[in-house]
Amino acid sequence: MDKVYKHQDVEKKWYELWEKRGYFTPKVEPKKKPFCIIMPPPNANGSLHIGHAMFLTIEDIMIRYHRMLGDSTLWLPGADHAGILTQVVFERKLEKEEGKTRYDLGRDEFFRRCMEFTLSNKKIMENQMRAIGASCDWNRTSFTLDPKFNKPINMTFKKLYADGLLYRAKRMINWCPRCSTALSDLEVIYKEQKDPLYYIRYGPFVLATVRPETKFGDTAVAVHPKDKRYQRWIDKEFEFETLIGKAKMKVIGDDAVDPKFGTGVVKVTPAHDPVDFEMGQRHGLETKRVIDFDGKLNDKCGKYKNLNVYKARKIVAEDMQIQGLLEKVDENYTHSVAICERCKTIIEPMVSLQWFVKAKPLAEKAIRAVKNEEIKIIPKRFIKNYLIWMENIRDWCISRQLWWGHRLPVWFCGTKNLSELQLTMNPSLPKSNGCGEIVVSVNPPNSCPKCQNKNLIQDPDTLDTWFSSGQWPFTTLDFGQSNSKLTDFNYFYPTSVMETGYEILFFWVARMVMLGIYMTGKIPFEVVYLHGLVRDAFGEKMSKSKGNVIDPLNIIERYGADSLRMALIFGTSTGRDVKLGESKIEAMRNFGNKLWNIGRFIKINIDKFKEQNIKIREFNTKSDRKKLSAENKKILSQLGMLTQGVTREIENYNFAASAERLYKFIWHTFADKYIESVKEKLRQNDDETLSVTIYTYSSCLKLLHPFMPFITEEINFSLTRRDKPLISSHWS
């Protein structure tokens, strides 16, 4: 053994050997118990970051442990096309490198280029996963936008549609003017910001608003029904002066109005505000669109037409000031605005014709599965989060006006039933007459089933990326692809553990539970294990702009993957954010060094015994145990406790606790105490002691292998020269 452990050479060597010999690929053996983790597919729009290293480590620990237990163990890797995010990332790249927009390329070319970009990222990412030591089955690697997934995804779409759980409707949606797409409620985040609050005059009323530019779309004024100041006005109409002439408006009474806010009077703009939309529905108000999908005022706004909302806001306020319609302005008003999660543009709420999943019926089963503990969530405190979200679930808008994603399996007979939005956004669509029939079909239909027209137009919209990834646990296992009895799906589904970050509990986990149960009749996984965010040493979120990003590959180069893996789980607590600084990684590298040197010490002794032709007895725990010296008995009993402890902690998903036990035992019990106390005996060629030392050490290597696979494998090989790698050895 070399004096110094050289992870650079060792890690690559072992990974190649493991992969080449097929240890990552399980045999489907009906008699054997399966253990299966479907990897959360990383977004293929960049390289791996430390958060990926985190889940890869945790999952690899479970996978290696179960493989060593003898379970038929499948870890299925993949990559996510990550619809909107990738489109945004690629558009930025296009802008930066070529000065082009997606419109310059056109839809087909944009899609092709984006696919090229994504697939090349995927390849890079896969090699990065290898560098971390992820022992996943590359034969089954999947990509969410692989055409082979069209069929199962379309099947789901069709079934939902047939069951009345998927509908097309004109609803209030979150519109991102930059991405030019509708977003689900989850894809919107809120940001505190200071905006002027304008007190504007509406005939007899003064009311407060941050959006005076939407006044052209107002179709009522609302007050609280019990507000004594205004009660007499309810249901009455009033006439008043606006910037573009006289107008008439009705006063409504609605509980949604907070009498304590502003003057207690609000303008109601059903077309451009979610609360107002609901009020409009309750009171039968007209929904008057005044902002177009490009974020500009339309021709209902008179001379303000074509101004974008922010410019319009300023000008409208100024003009109102001039006309004496502006009472006062509160410049210190703070509120939160909705922004696009991915590109941070302020959301424009719009009424639009989109596809929605009726979520409640799906949620009911998803709630039951968790309540009756068919699905366990670890740590437990997330159960409440999950249940509260599920119980208050709202319909899910799944259509996107993006180019990067699965197309909706919807065909229109002629352009008649395409939405106005779709027609404007897709000017190249063939103008054709048809009966307007809407066909939902798994495969492209040849002709309209109603009028036999052959010119069907596929819905230009794409699916929310989470709609397809929400089916990942069964689509990757070839659900519905084969009639054979021994498919991956039949064997590995429901999968064992879904390990992922708590931040996508709703986005992903919740959807997988709903769609998994809906399509397969079974839960998609038995356990949900949620890990926390990796933060920097000071608890700050890592970000490129802050410059505090720890690049896992850089760390692996300098300290080795084992050190990084150990640092990511040592001293952590399930589901809590992890603070990671370089000193921790260094400490784990030192531990590896300690482990290495124990190995060297033992090897030196083995060699010495061999030189002197002293036979090292093969140690048999059962029969020889009683005859051993006191200290040998003691270390073996401590080892027994360690084995039990480590096993129990892994079974309980306390990976940190098991790693800490191993660290403590190997360094402070075995090296510092036992080996130090036994040195003299080894000098005197005591073969019993050497044999116990080897046995104890080998057992430690095995227990440590899931955590630090490379160094343990290398030492094990150097010590035994046997062609039986740890990856395939038996746990205990």
Place this chain on the structure above:
RNA sequence: GGAUCGUUAGCUCAGCGGUAGAGCACUGCAUUCACAUUGCAGGGGUCGUAGGUUCAAAUCCUACACGAUCCACCA
């Protein structure tokens, strides 16, 4: 507004009913010995605050303070 989590040694965190623990940092000593990516020894905490339950409380309960996160339609 609702919910959740956290507050324990200088730092990061474990412990979650029975005489305060780990890693890092710190101090002193050691070093041709497998390892200075080391060893030995040591300093350092009335476990956020105030009440309560208990023979016994970091540990259970109740308030409060501070910090963080999530959810919600703050015009």
